[in-house]
Amino acid sequence: MDVDAFVLANRPTWDRLEYLVKRKRHLTGAEVDELVDLYQRVSTHLSIVRSSSSDAVLVGKLSGLVARARAVVTGAHAPLWREFARFWTVSFPVVVFRSWRWWVASGAAFYLVAAVVAVWVARNPEVQAAIGTPSEIAQIVNHDFADYYSEHPASSFALQVWVNNAWVAAQCITMAILLGIPIPYILFQNAANLGVNAGLMFDAGRGDIFLGLITPHGLIELTAVFVAAGVGMRLGWSVIAPGDRPRSQVLAEQGRAVVSVAIGLVAVLLVAGAIEGFVTPSSLPTAARVTIGVLALAAFIGYVVYFGRRAVAAGETGDIENAPDVLPTG
Known part of the structure; x- marks a missing residue:
């Protein structure tokens, strides 16, 4: 033609x-x-x-x-309330659920890198010397790390944390337009940073303080980052290997999925910021603070599995209803 x-x-x-x-x-x-x-x-x-x-x-x-x-x-x-309900019961959870292999793999790689870096730092005095002087490291492990969570009012700190975490997740989302290629590097940077702090704290015998402060908010916070990274890399791969559908159609569908995840993670990271701002620095026992973090993560995973699996069974992809590039044309 x-x-x-x-x-x-x-x-x-x-x-x-x-x-x-x-x-x-x-x-x-x-x-x-x-x-x-x-x-x-x-x-x-x-x-x-x-x-x-x-x-x-x-x-x-x-x-x-x-x-x-x-x-x-x-x-x-469609009424606004229906669109709102569809987003939280279909669009967001089904995209996260369908991408679970990508973000679980991202999380596993992240924690592996963090653990390797932590062991490397803890067992090598020369590496610690390159990080800082003994007095500087003592200041970090004895004061700075713990003080970070209590030096600002809880409300302003929660907002600051939310903005920071949203920025990391936004970087992963944005990198989707570059086929997700830079995302592993972004994750590596954050994993290495976490590993350095863990290595210093454990070497100083303050590993319990490190875990007690990082775990309550870190579980759901890092999971949100992994989801952003996994969805971004999945979009990149869908462009490289679109299957038997036109590449433009797959890209449009996955692009809208990435937008859904970006919006949904705003709320997830808000929860993480609230925990870090109000729970982590609180006077609650460490076990109670960690339990809150575990429950928050369990609630998120349960939400994704329940609604995501149900949406998959209904044939949903997380795309908008009557999407332009899948609209019936007869």
Whole structure:
């Protein structure tokens, strides 16, 4: 098919449909009938382009136009509460659930690197000497590490932690546009930093303080980062190996999935920030603080497994309903 000739012949129809869609609130009866007719014709055009051309830009443009016209024709405007409920019971958990191999692998690699670095630092005085002088290290392990959690008011500290964690997760999400290639390096940097602190604290005999302070918030906080990293790398891999579907369609679907995860993790990291701001520095016994952290992680995993598995069984992918590039065109 000559795409240029096809576009030239049908552009007036598309432009007219675009015009009617924009005037949806002010259409006359005749214009409504015309809009329905044009919607059916442009849907057919979209079907033809998909089957005869690999022009992703043209397919995307017609898909968007057909989707908007369909919304006008059917009047399918879901209530806001329904969209909100769908997001938390379908869109977010199913994407996290479907990506579990990626983020579990990311977490396992992260903790392995952190453990190796911690052992390396703890067992090598020369490495510690490169990190700082004995007095500087003593200041870190005896004061700075613990004081970090209590030097600011809990509310402002919780906000600061949330912003910092959201930034790390956002980096992983953003790197998805580069096929996820930089994500392992971002994880390595954070794992190495955690390992250095763990090595210094354990070598000084303060490993119990380290675990007591890092575990309550760290479990769910790091899991959120792993999810962001896993979903980002999964998107990159889907572009490299899209399977039997068009690469543009897979990229659009996975891109919307990444956005869903980014939004959902804002709430997850808010919980982590609240725990770090109010629970970690509290006077609660260490066992109680750790238990709160474990319960928060268990609640998140249980939520993802329950709603994610149910959504998978229903054939959901986490994509938006009536997504433009999967919209029926007949």
